[in-house]
Amino acid sequence: TPNTQTITVDTDGDVTASTPNFAGGVTAVAAVAQVDTVTISGGTFDATDRWTITLASVAYKTTGRASATGTAAIVNQRRIYTLAGSLLRYCKINDPTDWTDADASSGAGFINVSNEVDGADTLVGLAKYSDLIAIFARNAIVTYSLTADAEAASIVQPIDNTGTFAPRSLVAYGASDVYYLDETGVRSLRTRESYDSAYASDVGSAIDPFVQELLAEVGADAASRACAVIEPVDGRYMLALGRYILVLSYFPSSKITAWSYIDFEATITDLIRVERNIYLRSGNGVYAYGGSTGEEYPAADEFEILAETPFISSKDPAGIKQLEGFDMASVSTWRVQILPNPNNAEHSIDGGWITGTSYSQPAHKIPGRTALFAQRFTCAKAGFASLSSTAVHHSTVEKS
Numbered sequence: 001t002p003n004t005q006t007i008t009v010d011t012d013g014d015v016t017a018s019t020p021n022f023a024g025g026v027t028a029v030a031a032v033a034q035v036d037t038v039t040i041s042g043g044t045f046d047a048t049d050r051w052t053i054t055l056a057s058v059a060y061k062t063t064g065r066a067s068a069t070g071t072a073a074i075v076n077q078r079r080i081y082t083l084a085g086s087l088l089r090y091c092k093i094n095d096p097t098d099w100t101d102a103d104a105s106s107g108a109g110f111i112n113v114s115n116e117v118d119g120a121d122t123l124v125g126l127a128k129y130s131d132l133i134a135i136f137a138r139n140a141i142v143t144y145s146l147t148a149d150a151e152a153a154s155i156v157q158p159i160d161n162t163g164t165f166a167p168r169s170l171v172a173y174g175a176s177d178v179y180y181l182d183e184t185g186v187r188s189l190r191t192r193e194s195y196d197s198a199y200a201s202d203v204g205s206a207i208d209p210f211v212q213e214l215l216a217e218v219g220a221d222a223a224s225r226a227c228a229v230i231e232p233v234d235g236r237y238m239l240a241l242g243r244y245i246l247v248l249s250y251f252p253s254s255k256i257t258a259w260s261y262i263d264f265e266a267t268i269t270d271l272i273r274v275e276r277n278i279y280l281r282s283g284n285g286v287y288a289y290g291g292s293t294g295e296e297y298p299a300a301d302e303f304e305i306l307a308e309t310p311f312i313s314s315k316d317p318a319g320i321k322q323l324e325g326f327d328m329a330s331v332s333t334w335r336v337q338i339l340p341n342p343n344n345a346e347h348s349i350d351g352g353w354i355t356g357t358s359y360s361q362p363a364h365k366i367p368g369r370t371a372l373f374a375q376r377f378t379c380a381k382a383g384f385a386s387l388s389s390t391a392v393h394h395s396t397v398e399k400s
Helices: 189-194 205-223
Strands: 050-055 058-063 072-076 079-084 087-090 109-112 123-129 132-137 140-145 154-160 171-173 177-182 185-188 227-230 237-241 244-251 256-263 270-274 277-282 285-288 305-308 320-331 333-339 349-355 374-379 386-397
Touching (some): 072 123, 087 123, 123 171, 123 177, 177 189, 177 237, 185 189, 185 205, 205 237, 205 256, 227 270, 237 270, 320 333
Antiparallel strands (some): 050 058, 079 087, 087 109, 123 132, 171 177, 237 244, 244 256, 270 277, 277 285, 320 386
């Protein structure tokens, strides 16, 4: 700031002075913190040693153990297994506090998974899979047989080109499958193990485009915090991703595989199951699924349910169908619409409102001619609602 200001000097007698103006000053900058290097030495090194270095009231801690930090843990065969970098570490058998015992069979130790499989340099999560343990990296999965005898541990199968970046999306489904969030969508470990080169029959294929849109919308950081649970009443897989909860209804004996989603309208950071209750956290609020009793439902017009089927050909995609009627089995009151044009989802035939089961009731007529049709159902009534089965009655007519 004083640059160019004039300096005035008062002289006396025969003294003369040269008085240049102020120049060469620079703008002040914030001070840069000093870099401190600390060397820890002396004494006998031990893996359990710990040190704390305090700088400006901030404590920095280090240990003699491996440089990586444990990020996930699981209990299996009377041990705790945890992931740290590329290592699968395990404690002494029956002693979760002892991670240093050197006995080869019953003691603690580790497996360097990156030595077994390319792409496993950073392990993300692990889950029980049948009688095995599945270890996940971002682009690889490895299944291990881990027995009580550490020397008998062995790799079973590496699965390349799939994995997860969201460790809390891993959920063991029943005794023989694991669901997880991959970059391509929700995947099933059993399907990937059996059909290692194709996704066509995977459990999440039907909703993959929507999931990929959500991943782009929420960003990589929020996607990595996606979390999942198995709903305790019907066994549905529920995955919280950003503001959405994706729900898989998978009942193979009834030939039902269907995806739905709930828009919570606020980012969900945690989703957990406690006994037979599900809780989620958003911001500083904690919410119970189904309320405190687990059986509370929205009031009228509070939460509209929308259900749609894909377009149906009735095994004759080229045949023209003359629509004649409609029946359904449901609880509550639903608005029915038939979509006759796969090129225009806004074009619909209004089928009116149906309450309960209509199969034994007088015919519910629906007009229209189409080769392919889809069904759309909406319900905004209070209380419990379900949609069990539907039937569109039609006859085949000659093309004109």
